[in-house]
């Protein structure tokens with residue numbers, strides 16, 4: 266009985282100390298980074314999806330439209346992600362903010378300690394990132410990756426350093 270109680274306390278404590286990663290990825294760039302980071306920090310990377318098909322050129326055009334019009338989508342992901350003490354949310358930039366799935370997730374205010382990583386191809390990312398992150402109380406730290414600058418390793422090293 267005492268042992269069961271102790272195990273529960275230990276389980277709860279471990280859960281509270283943990284970090285998970287929640288990512289969206291259309292063309293797998295964010296997925297690769299999320300899975301690599303997860304391996305390095307011993308976290309689980311959970312994928313967030315929505316009820317839309319973003320494949321191919323048509324998906325890109327649809328994505329531009331959904332991002333510009335701030336459209337709602339139905340997100341799905343493993344809710345175990347929300348149980349971690351710190352949640353690293355990773356998304357590609359879609360115009361001025363994250364992909365619509367991640368935007369909808371953040372709007373639902375599901376987690377109160379988010380470290381947010383926004384990655385894009387080539388646009389200057391710091392300003393849109395700071396502007397976007399400032400709207401969310403749950404975002405405690407934020408980071409921008411620009412693939413053209415090949416800075417993903419440097420930025421993700423900073424993410425890891427800030428977790429320590």
Ligand SMILES: Cc1cc2nc3c(=O)[nH]c(=O)nc-3n(C[C@H](O)[C@H](O)[C@H](O)COP(=O)(O)O)c2cc1C
Pocket residue numbers: 289290291292293294295296325327328329332357358359360361384385386387388412
């Ligand atoms: C709808 C949409 C809008 C995008 N807007 C931008 C942008 O404004 N600036 C930019 O540099 N990249 C932009 N991108 C490119 C992605 O942010 C970039 O390719 C990202 O690394 C893709 O990540 P993923 O493979 O995980 O989906 C956009 C992509 C999509 C689909």
